[in-house]
Amino acid sequence: MQTLVSILSQGVSLGAVYLLGALGLTIIYGVMGVVNLAHGDLIMLGSYVVALTASALGYPVAVVLAVVGVGAFGWLLDAVLIRFLYDKPVASMLGTWGVAMAIRQAVTLLFGTELRYVALPIGGSLAVGFGATMGWWRIVLVAGAALAAGAVAFVMLRTTLGLQMRAVISQPAAAAGLGLRAAQVNRWTFALGCALAGLAGALVAPLRTVFPGMGLPYLVGAFLVVVLAGLGNVGSTVAWSLAIGLGFAAVAVPAGDTVANIVVWCAALAIIAARRTSVAVARV
Amino acid sequence: MEHTRRTFVRRLGAGLGAMTLGGGLLAACGEDDESPASGAASSGDAPIKIGLLSSLSGVLSITEKSIHNGALLAVEQVNAAGGINGRRLEPITEDYASDFTIAVQKANKLITQDKVAIVVGGYTSASRVAVIPTFQKHDALFFYGTYYEGLECDTHTMYAGAVPNQFLVDYVPWIIENLGKRLYIVGSDYIYPRTVSKIVEKLAKDHGGSVVADRYFQLGTTEFGSTIADIRAKRPEVVISNLVGDSTPAFYKQYRSAGLTADDLPIAATVTTEVEVAAMGAEEAAVHYMTATYFQSLDNPANKAFVEAYQAKYGKDGVTHMPLVGTYNAVWLFAEAAKKAGDDLSTDALRKALVGVAYDGSPEGQPAVMGPNHHTNHPSYVGRTNDRGQFDIVATFEPRDADPFPPEVVPAGRAPTCPTPFKA
Numbered sequence: 217m218q219t220l221v222s223i224l225s226q227g228v229s230l231g232a233v234y235l236l237g238a239l240g241l242t243i244i245y246g247v248m249g250v251v252n253l254a255h256g257d258l259i260m261l262g263s264y265v266v267a268l269t270a271s272a273l274g275y276p277v278a279v280v281l282a283v284v285g286v287g288a289f290g291w292l293l294d295a296v297l298i299r300f301l302y303d304k305p306v307a308s309m310l311g312t313w314g315v316a317m318a319i320r321q322a323v324t325l326l327f328g329t330e331l332r333y334v335a336l337p338i339g340g341s342l343a344v345g346f347g348a349t350m351g352w353w354r355i356v357l358v359a360g361a362a363l364a365a366g367a368v369a370f371v372m373l374r375t376t377l378g379l380q381m382r383a384v385i386s387q388p389a390a391a392a393g394l395g396l397r398a399a400q401v402n403r404w405t406f407a408l409g410c411a412l413a414g415l416a417g418a419l420v421a422p423l424r425t426v427f428p429g430m431g432l433p434y435l436v437g438a439f440l441v442v443v444l445a446g447l448g449n450v451g452s453t454v455a456w457s458l459a460i461g462l463g464f465a466a467v468a469v470p471a472g473d474t475v476a477n478i479v480v481w482c483a484a485l486a487i488i489a490a491r492r493t494s495v496a497v498a499r500v
Numbered sequence: 501m502e503h504t505r506r507t508f509v510r511r512l513g514a515g516l517g518a519m520t521l522g523g524g525l526l527a528a529c530g531e532d533d534e535s536p537a538s539g540a541a542s543s544g545d546a547p548i549k550i551g552l553l554s555s556l557s558g559v560l561s562i563t564e565k566s567i568h569n570g571a572l573l574a575v576e577q578v579n580a581a582g583g584i585n586g587r588r589l590e591p592i593t594e595d596y597a598s599d600f601t602i603a604v605q606k607a608n609k610l611i612t613q614d615k616v617a618i619v620v621g622g623y624t625s626a627s628r629v630a631v632i633p634t635f636q637k638h639d640a641l642f643f644y645g646t647y648y649e650g651l652e653c654d655t656h657t658m659y660a661g662a663v664p665n666q667f668l669v670d671y672v673p674w675i676i677e678n679l680g681k682r683l684y685i686v687g688s689d690y691i692y693p694r695t696v697s698k699i700v701e702k703l704a705k706d707h708g709g710s711v712v713a714d715r716y717f718q719l720g721t722t723e724f725g726s727t728i729a730d731i732r733a734k735r736p737e738v739v740i741s742n743l744v745g746d747s748t749p750a751f752y753k754q755y756r757s758a759g760l761t762a763d764d765l766p767i768a769a770t771v772t773t774e775v776e777v778a779a780m781g782a783e784e785a786a787v788h789y790m791t792a793t794y795f796q797s798l799d800n801p802a803n804k805a806f807v808e809a810y811q812a813k814y815g816k817d818g819v820t821h822m823p824l825v826g827t828y829n830a831v832w833l834f835a836e837a838a839k840k841a842g843d844d845l846s847t848d849a850l851r852k853a854l855v856g857v858a859y860d861g862s863p864e865g866q867p868a869v870m871g872p873n874h875h876t877n878h879p880s881y882v883g884r885t886n887d888r889g890q891f892d893i894v895a896t897f898e899p900r901d902a903d904p905f906p907p908e909v910v911p912a913g914r915a916p917t918c919p920t921p922f923k924a
Binding site: 218219222223225226229230233324328329330331332333335336339340341343347348349350351352353354422423424425427429430432433464465468469470472473474476 | 559561562689715716717718720721722723725726727729730732733745746747748749750753754756757758759775776778779780781784
């Protein structure tokens, strides 16, 4: 029973981290057809903003700075580079991978490779029953991921930008023909996706380790979710994040992370193979 | 078909020709090299050149810059104390930029162009393994100051850092006596933590303890929730951490965040140094345990003088640590051996002089003595992290000789005789 409760709580917590990483990636890919391989390093940027400002300004202000700062960085990035890569998945992979390396090396140059410290804003843990516990910060992570998913769903379904985003996703030519300014929609979508990466980085920083190379595992996890969940669909992204988190925890709690990685990735490969789609053709 | 095959054969021939030509060029370069010993053996009061090979740039530079500082401090002190039989030490620094290919080139340059007497440096095992063949080829000596996994004792390498038996043989019985008998081991997944884990497991069994589980994580892992849940379920009495670098702060933070405290379930670590403690915040690491052959907080006259000199030279916030002290000792051990060897600083003469030579001022608190297996002896300590991010010393153990091929890892009769030619 303790193992089962541990799996559930750890699975939900892992799912929240997957979801935080995947949300930004999925709307960018869905709307713009850009495979953003810099997403992990944008998460790293969010963590660095918090690591550098939290002790001076307090953690809540640092989170706002991370979201706004990485979002603004994304807006600029779209203006100077990404807009040339729309709907070219292969070129966008190469281009954003270059951006990823540039970000990582710039951070290394400016701040060095040493590990950074972000104090846990809320310590301690909650007994969730049967001898299992869940750290309060993991609960905050889950709440933060749920809020972010809710906010993205709200933007997609209830705002003009969301309506335009959905129009660009489903009928790009018709949307342009109706006078939709796709360039503006794309720019704000990319900024929103980057802001979500900033939020992800800000929320995981206190629990994980902050250093220039930290972004890659988040990118890989987010990709797994996006490939399985399809693009631009918030509900499906939430469901697959949870499924992967729970599936991973179900193996990792009793058998260790190495075995869990093997099982989860083999399962993902089997699902993708059964669907006969790939990253390059997944866009409908 | 025929055409294709002929083209292929012709291309193959051209390729082989180019390779042969390349080989000839390389061989020609090799013949031009003079023996480093003949260059270094000039006597009189000419300075004695020593090479310092460290990463002053790139990902390893944070630690290696401080190691290089330690070597420079030792050179300065040797010279201030009158040098070697009246001759000054002249350090020649080469930055290998955290790139092991460059490390080999720089080692070559130091030996063949600068004709240094010895080279001191390296940090990761990968850096050491990369350069050793160069020293064998040129019959020159390499001094390595970082603690490492052992399983090696080379004819052309002098190891001034510790191997696992020197800090584990006393630590594990201490853990079982003071912290608990049921151990849960977590470690990063490469040779150093794996070797340490094997030795811990064997020692634990020999002293009435047991290992309830062990788990390994690829480098860069920062999510330990599943393992911490398993630790709760298996109810060990001590957690042994052989995690390194970026994994360490994440593990300690998630451990405490899951409600596990040092009072209920202490962590006894082998690689959690002052550097990792600073990256997780002292309150996360307090009051867990760590073993080392050196802590900055060691209370002995040699260490006090050493830390004072280091901070006077490099700033009052300068942190001293195990690999830094090992490299510092390496320079001093060379100086003491060179005094003994007199005018003949050839590799053979130095090697003879080095075995048995002692440096009395080691900050580790006991004289460092170079053994016949080219490894030095080391005392070891158990430190408990305090709320300033330093370690309070709670146990002190007498120096142990190095056993690079401990029986816990290498079956009896299979250990080679030390020192042996290195095989990568």
